Amino acid sequence: MTYQNYSLKQLQQIDAAHHLHPFTDHKELRAAGSRVITHARGPYIYDSEGFELLDGMAGLWCVNVGYGREELAEAAYEQMKELPYYNSFFKCSTPTPVLLAKKLAEIAPPSVNQVFFGSSGSEANDTALRLVRHYWALEGKPEKNRIISRRNAYHGSTVAGTSLGGMEAMHKQLGGAVPNIVHVMMPYAYELALPGESDHEFGLRAARAVEEAILEAGADKVAAFIGEPIMGAGGVKIPPMSYWPEVERICRKYDVLLMLDEVITGYGRTGEWFAAQTFEVTPDTMTTAKALTSGYQPLSALLVGDRIAATLTEKGGEFAHGYTYSGHPVACAVALKNLEIIEREGLVERVKTDTGPYFAQALRERVAGHGLVGETRSVGLMGAIEIVKDKATRERFEGDGRAAVVVRDHAIENGVMMRATGDTMILSPPLIWTRETIDLACERIVRALDLAEADLRRA
Numbered sequence: 196m197t198y199q200n201y202s203l204k205q206l207q208q209i210d211a212a213h214h215l216h217p218f219t220d221h222k223e224l225r226a227a228g229s230r231v232i233t234h235a236r237g238p239y240i241y242d243s244e245g246f247e248l249l250d251g252m253a254g255l256w257c258v259n260v261g262y263g264r265e266e267l268a269e270a271a272y273e274q275m276k277e278l279p280y281y282n283s284f285f286k287c288s289t290p291t292p293v294l295l296a297k298k299l300a301e302i303a304p305p306s307v308n309q310v311f312f313g314s315s316g317s318e319a320n321d322t323a324l325r326l327v328r329h330y331w332a333l334e335g336k337p338e339k340n341r342i343i344s345r346r347n348a349y350h351g352s353t354v355a356g357t358s359l360g361g362m363e364a365m366h367k368q369l370g371g372a373v374p375n376i377v378h379v380m381m382p383y384a385y386e387l388a389l390p391g392e393s394d395h396e397f398g399l400r401a402a403r404a405v406e407e408a409i410l411e412a413g414a415d416k417v418a419a420f421i422g423e424p425i426m427g428a429g430g431v432k433i434p435p436m437s438y439w440p441e442v443e444r445i446c447r448k449y450d451v452l453l454m455l456d457e458v459i460t461g462y463g464r465t466g467e468w469f470a471a472q473t474f475e476v477t478p479d480t481m482t483t484a485k486a487l488t489s490g491y492q493p494l495s496a497l498l499v500g501d502r503i504a505a506t507l508t509e510k511g512g513e514f515a516h517g518y519t520y521s522g523h524p525v526a527c528a529v530a531l532k533n534l535e536i537i538e539r540e541g542l543v544e545r546v547k548t549d550t551g552p553y554f555a556q557a558l559r560e561r562v563a564g565h566g567l568v569g570e571t572r573s574v575g576l577m578g579a580i581e582i583v584k585d586k587a588t589r590e591r592f593e594g595d596g597r598a599a600v601v602v603r604d605h606a607i608e609n610g611v612m613m614r615a616t617g618d619t620m621i622l623s624p625p626l627i628w629t630r631e632t633i634d635l636a637c638e639r640i641v642r643a644l645d646l647a648e649a650d651l652r653r654a
């Protein structure tokens with residue numbers, strides 16, 4: 196590899212001179228210099244100095260089968276030799292997206308059988324937004340075009356993704372959102388439940404916020420509701436079990452489509468292929484990406500329910516939308532192999548029956564009692580640790596998320612890559628983590644919490 200001719204210092208200098216990073220304060224980054232990750236194996240990533248880190252985030256919630264899978268490299272190599280690229284425009288197809296679409300229909304909920312490909316989660320959400328509005332237009336109701344989302348949702352970084360999302364800081368920089376998208380409360384009991392309100396009641400109340408938004412606009416003006424089954428980037432906010440069935444009931448009552456954003460939760464993360472199955476809801480669209488290829492290739496798949504598909508195929512008319520790389524043959528070849536690995540190794544089942552419950556228990560028994568921790572929660576291999584100044588009152592440290600950054604920095608120094616979002620620490624490891632990997636991660640996390648607590652209480 197050519198980078199090996201460069202020292203870390205040189206790479207950092209070139210990075211600073213030429214490379215603009217996503218979601219980054221470039222003044223801050225250039226002062227610090229970036230950590231350069233050069234290689235990875237199984238559950239570990241390594242930086243240019245040879246420092247080994249357990250990857251508690253599976254890259255960015257995507258490397259579900261772990262690193263160093265030669266089969267995936269071979270699948271890409273073989274496909275590149277055979278047919279590196281052809282498009283699915285002008286009445287053409289290539290074999291791998293066709294076979295991948297069939298496979299996805301097999302593992303998706305029974306009423307979801309069609310697939311539209313893109314290269315990223317953001318693109319897939321653009322497609323989803325365009326598609327549901329197109330659907331209602333075909334149904335003769337073009338004015339039924341409002342979308343209801345949630346505050347603090349993350350649906351991507353394109354203009355449509357940012358507009359659908361509920362991140363204030365992103366909206367501020369948008370300078371003009373896609374019209375007719377509104378945001379309601381999130382189902383986040385830890386901060387939003389009323390004193391004495393049970394989780395169950397809180398979940399129903401959070402769902403009623405969707406109904407109120409429908410009634411406010413008038414049901415004949417509302418196209419769809421969109422939500423991440425578990426809010427990911429917003430802090431692994433797991434809704435009470437009462438939330439999704441009630442949201443679905445409300446959507447059906449008012450004939451509003453239900454759009455799930457499963458970009459993080461798809462492909463085994465929650466212990467089912469999709470979180471729709473975990474929460475027992477039937478979506479009209481499901482946005483997926485990331486772990487579809489375990490991040491080895493950029494690929495997204497918008498899974499489309501039978502109701503929308505029937506209108507598209509029966510009424511006809513062009514859906515004027517698509518990408519050069521929709522159904523990229525190499526990315527789809529890698530996805531097929533990735534799903535084969537997940538199946539062959541029984542990773543989804545293992546998360547459901549073994550590592551998921553073990554992870555929850557480890558967080559509860561070894562982490563939740565720590566003086567800095569207000570709550571731990573998880574579903575499958577997706578978890579969160581709330582950082583608080585005072586466990587009893589749930590008071591946070593001053594500085595809006597600064598405390599979690601202190602924890603994160605200690606976690607990294609102690610060999611586990613975690614993410615800090617607001618006052619929440621997030622874990623979303625590769626599904627190949629075993630009980631032993633979970634033990635090791637917990638040890639390192641507790642050490643990081645001890646060190647962070649000393650720093651924070653001193654300050």
Ligand code: PMP
Pocket residue numbers: 255314315316317318320349350351352423427428456457458459484485
């Ligand atoms: N939706 C969700 C729920 C996500 O978490 C993300 C990315 N973290 C996206 C959409 C956007 O995906 P991408 O970054 O691939 O565009």
